[in-house]
Amino acid sequence: MANQGYNVVNIQEEEGDGLKFQSKCFSPTSASPSGAGAGPSTAPPPYSDIGRLESQPAVPASNSMFNLDYYRQYFNVDTNQVLTRAKASIVPSGSFIDATALTPDLYGPFWIPTTVIFTCFVTSSIAGSIAAYLSQKPYAYDLGVLSFAVTTIYTYVGGMSLAVWLAAKYTGCQASWLELISVYGYGMTVWIPVSVLCVLPYNSLRWLLVIAGAAISGLFIFQNTRQVLARSQHRWTQSLLLIVLGAHAIMALIFKLEFFSYSVEWPSAGTPAPETPAPSF
Amino acid sequence: MTSPAFTAPPTGAISGTISSPGPQLDTLDEPVAETIKRDVLNVWKKLLQVLLPSGSQDVLRNWDLWGPLMLCLSLAILLSLSAPTEQSAAIFTGIFVIIWCGSAVVTLNAKLLGGQISFFQSVCVLGYCVFPLVVAALISFFISLFVVRLLCGMIGFAWATYASVGFLSDPSLANRRLLAVYPIGLFYFVIAWMVVIS
Numbered sequence: 001m002a003n004q005g006y007n008v009v010n011i012q013e014e015e016g017d018g019l020k021f022q023s024k025c026f027s028p029t030s031a032s033p034s035g036a037g038a039g040p041s042t043a044p045p046p047y048s049d050i051g052r053l054e055s056q057p058a059v060p061a062s063n064s065m066f067n068l069d070y071y072r073q074y075f076n077v078d079t080n081q082v083l084t085r086a087k088a089s090i091v092p093s094g095s096f097i098d099a100t101a102l103t104p105d106l107y108g109p110f111w112i113p114t115t116v117i118f119t120c121f122v123t124s125s126i127a128g129s130i131a132a133y134l135s136q137k138p139y140a141y142d143l144g145v146l147s148f149a150v151t152t153i154y155t156y157v158g159g160m161s162l163a164v165w166l167a168a169k170y171t172g173c174q175a176s177w178l179e180l181i182s183v184y185g186y187g188m189t190v191w192i193p194v195s196v197l198c199v200l201p202y203n204s205l206r207w208l209l210v211i212a213g214a215a216i217s218g219l220f221i222f223q224n225t226r227q228v229l230a231r232s233q234h235r236w237t238q239s240l241l242l243i244v245l246g247a248h249a250i251m252a253l254i255f256k257l258e259f260f261s262y263s264v265e266w267p268s269a270g271t272p273a274p275e276t277p278a279p280s281f
Numbered sequence: 282m283t284s285p286a287f288t289a290p291p292t293g294a295i296s297g298t299i300s301s302p303g304p305q306l307d308t309l310d311e312p313v314a315e316t317i318k319r320d321v322l323n324v325w326k327k328l329l330q331v332l333l334p335s336g337s338q339d340v341l342r343n344w345d346l347w348g349p350l351m352l353c354l355s356l357a358i359l360l361s362l363s364a365p366t367e368q369s370a371a372i373f374t375g376i377f378v379i380i381w382c383g384s385a386v387v388t389l390n391a392k393l394l395g396g397q398i399s400f401f402q403s404v405c406v407l408g409y410c411v412f413p414l415v416v417a418a419l420i421s422f423f424i425s426l427f428v429v430r431l432l433c434g435m436i437g438f439a440w441a442t443y444a445s446v447g448f449l450s451d452p453s454l455a456n457r458r459l460l461a462v463y464p465i466g467l468f469y470f471v472i473a474w475m476v477v478i479s
Contacts, residue, residue, distance in 0.1 A: 077457065
């Protein structure tokens with residue numbers, strides 16, 4: 001009896017002013033008058049709530065470094081923007097840093113070096129098998145090339161941008177690491193066509209291609225790091241550009257010697273190709 | 282408003298939620314073989330759903346990582362068996378790392394671009410879509426003709442990319458669709474390439 005009475009009192013109270021509270025916390029109860037449709041109509045609210053919690057948090061811009069949404073602002077680019085930026089690194093048109101200052105992104109600086117890594121792996125195995133075919137030797141592909149490429153390219157892009165950023169910070173340039181990793185990441189774009197063309201089995205042509213690639217990406221990196229370092233009052237900061245260029249030349253040499261160097265020993269009539277045990281390919 | 286009308290709906294709601302899982306509740310005293318059979322059957326059903334996309338999103342709702350693990354292991358074993366002996370361990374590791382790290386990175390990329398899918402759902406779909414490449418590896422394990430391998434690898438790559446893009450393409454990514462699709466393509470291309478040259 002007492003229980004029944006309590007219920008009735010409760011409803012009357014809620015009809016008065018507690019309507020908002022009820023609809024939020026007791027959604028199955030609030031849907032009660034629909035009778036037969038109670039089962040299906042109660043199901044959607046929990047699902048949609050879970051979906052919203054998981055994908056669209058109520059706080060749009062999180063300030064925590066450890067939150068995924070914090071990094072969403074650096075992926076706020078569309079396809080055309082990324083393509084334009086990649087093109088701008090090959091065909092210089094104005095200042096790249098000024099053009100990307102408002103919306104710097106991390107999509108290009110991550111996926112362009114990643115593409116370069118896999119292109120190097122794929123083309124070096126194609127070139128290796130062509131060279132092995134021309135010199136009539138069996139070819140065994142080397143997975144070490146992939147891990148080497150991963151190490152070198154990520155280290156170069158991440159390490160050099162970090163080093164330039166630290167140097168710029170130290171000399172009071174007010175640089176952000178984001179603009180430097182953009183420069184270094186997008187600067188790798190030219191190596192994609194270069195590594196595809198380096199499949200051709202002519203060593204002098206490969207040297208030419210690597211030098212051209214190094215010149216194009218080197219010019220792009222040089223111009224933009226110079227612009228960053230020019231913000232400093234000290235004159236001597238410009239000499240840091242020599243280190244930037246030196247590191248870039250070493251990088252280009254690594255490209256040539258590790259990924260695109262295949263000696264084709266054209267088989268002469270006198271010396272038969274030596275037998276090697278690896279029977280693959 | 283009377284009390285019976287008020288108390289009736291909660292019982293309706295409770296019975297509704299209990300009856301929806303239905304037959305899966307009494308799995309405590311069934312034989313182990315029965316359980317394994319059902320799970321394998323579930324994996325198989327999802328595999329078919331992923332490979333012959335029919336618009337059903339059921340595979341996303343109850344994802345699992347058993348199917349991807351099995352596919353990843355079989356691909357790694359197949360490729361390391363056909364590799365030269367000094368490389369087989371490296372290739373096994375390489376395939377394992379590429380599949381799991383790759384699908385995690387591709388998923389993270391889609392989420393950062395603004396995709397609405399949850400992390401493990403996407404990893405699950407990407408893992409299941411490796412299946413055409415496992416078939417390609419199986420075929421090229423027995424037929425070492427280069428043209429056949431290249432053809433198998435290309436078909437496997439196209440199929441895997443098509444199937445996974447169908448699941449993971451998000452209408453909210455209007456003009457950055459290509460940015461989300463490109464890493465998926467790169468991911469399957471690398472695996473397909475390793476199948477072709479192994």
